[in-house]
Amino acid sequence: DADVTQTPRNRITKTGKRIMLECSQTKGHDRMYWYRQDPGLGLRLIYYSFDVKDINKGEISDGYSVSRQAQAKFSLSLESAIPNQTALYFCATSDPDPSGDNEQFFGPGTRLTVL
């Protein structure tokens, strides 16, 4: 079984709809992240959480919100989806290791299309 899972894997929705993307992990990591990938721009950080009570905005948080329901679960919501939120979304986890490189473990991604 995959360590980091994302649901759904693909979603097509319409402008103005509310969408929730979910992420679960079995790695026991405290830290979780949401990224989006766009062609030519790489992965950009939307939100991150270093523990259940800690939520932080990333580089591109406008139009998104998150909820950390438990150590293992981190969901991303688009309150009112717009077409330029069409992208590939990745969830990731990591272990706190100040002396290490902060290797992050990624889920398989959710392809979201907003019409």
Place this chain on the structure above:
Amino acid sequence: DQQVKQNSPSLSVQEGRISILNCDYTNSMFDYFLWYKKYPAEGPTFLISISSIKDKNEDGRFTVFLNKSAKHLSLHIVPSQPGDSAVYFCAAREYGNKLVFGAGTILRVKS
């Protein structure tokens, strides 16, 4: 303004030859650099990293070189294999343990 840049969108290499992927950065406070590999329909997977206090790290066929004065790092794959064909992302760790990613380079290894 992108802090981590991968200026080559794609690279094509013959099987058995060396693949060299490049990455430039602007923030001198980055303390770790990582390379990730991504296949279609999968999430990125960690490949190799290097601390900012080192200039080389090697793991099998993969070697990462860091030139701090030039703010440049490169990933060497020798010998290249068809299974290495993927998108390669360079990433840098900044304060607060966050990673900043480059745009990626598509590597195609021809057999």
